[in-house]
Amino acid sequence: MYVYGVNVYVRCKHVKVDLENSLSYDADMTAPTRETLTRDRIVDAAVAFADEHGVEALSMRKLGAELDVEAMSLYNHVANKDDIYDGMIDYVFASIPLPDPDEDWKLAIRRIGMAGMDAFTLHPWVVKLLMVRGNFGPSAMRFTDRVIGVFTKAGFSDEDAHHAWQMLASHTMGYAFQQAANPDTNHYTVGMGTEQFARMAEEFPNVTRLGPLLECCEYMTEFAFGLDIIIDGLAARLPR
Amino acid sequence: MYVYGVNVYVRCKHVKVDLENSLSYDADMTAPTRETLTRDRIVDAAVAFADEHGVEALSMRKLGAELDVEAMSLYNHVANKDDIYDGMIDYVFASIPLPDPDEDWKLAIRRIGMAGMDAFTLHPWVVKLLMVRGNFGPSAMRFTDRVIGVFTKAGFSDEDAHHAWQMLASHTMGYAFQQAANPDTNHYTVGMGTEQFARMAEEFPNVTRLGPLLECCEYMTEFAFGLDIIIDGLAARLPR
């Protein structure tokens, strides 16, 4: 009879869960193995959890449960919760394709802006994490570097390349921010009860007028509208 | 001998604090009175606390202590912590001067953009709160309405006025966001230890080159640079 080794106590404790989810069996069905915990596995689990339940619901205890491990075990592979946050931020930035330095700069910047917004739409929680942790992980740094490279190659001075990057980043963050704060809601009428709506018409005439215009938020369209204005405005400041 | 009334037990418990800070005396120095708790007083105290220590340090227990009251007393005047957050957001938006509808629209928008950025610089925590709570309190709504009014009066269609507002809001939020996330730090070199700096030069050539350019962040200047580009870009889309 096979001895399960160090994991046997796990089986005893959560038999059902272990059998169905967390243990994988070798081909001969004799030796249950549990994937060893790593920082990457923890970060991946955290990303999946935040995608499904939101970051505010993420706790060390719940994350441990997701990995069939006690919360305290995580600290063997991760410095603390902030370290996990940093990993999650890096995960998102690593997922954004870098710009092609040989492409026309306006097309490259437009593409990269849309790609950034896509990533922030897919993982809205990253905006919150950036607020808490900043954005200076290696992937964010690489992304920043390549985008600045595009501006530089286009002919912008160092100072203007910096301004251009800062502007692109702020535009993207700004829309991602609003999208994360108010997902799929009408900007102007959300939270307004019907009894307040009557008063609104006199107090907030412009908002009231624009309300019906916006069935829902098309953040991506609105983002692209502004992106084009910014790119054109930057192009006008390009020395020739 | 004067009987202090219902507040006497407070005096007994925190004599020192009460005498020096929380009790004010009538002109005849006989009757100590404690200002009664109100939602406004709680919100004001929360704003002051967040200004000094940051929002993440704000707790019901500490806020209570600031007002010489147990945490649970706050719930008599406020629904919960989110309600306080909403009050703090409204406090900030109420502090931004509304645009003058008779001023030239480009000047009015520039002024309002700067005023918004000023408020977010004075109370950086509001960006975090907007992420958690959204921005649909009465003061934010009024502010939104008046700014849209400026665009409308300038001749923008309803749809473009909405786009313009959204763009202005995102630009402001984006810079305020970055400023709040990375206050007075050099964007590119923060968190990079000296041993990593050598590697940086080859891995991140553009960032390395721009680093020395930026002794510190001039978010306000950078914000204004982008603001002008946006205003010019919007003006170009104005029908004539």
Next chain:
DNA sequence: ACCTGAACACCGTTCAAGT
């Protein structure tokens, strides 16, 4: 080396009890 249970110092919030 890695995982664990118990513990610590915090949270927001409820509720019955006080005045």
Next chain:
DNA sequence: ACCTGAACACCGTTCAAGT
């Protein structure tokens, strides 16, 4: 009507103890 203490169900994190 307003304030309070005790309690509940959570946090992140430490640490000595297990294997």
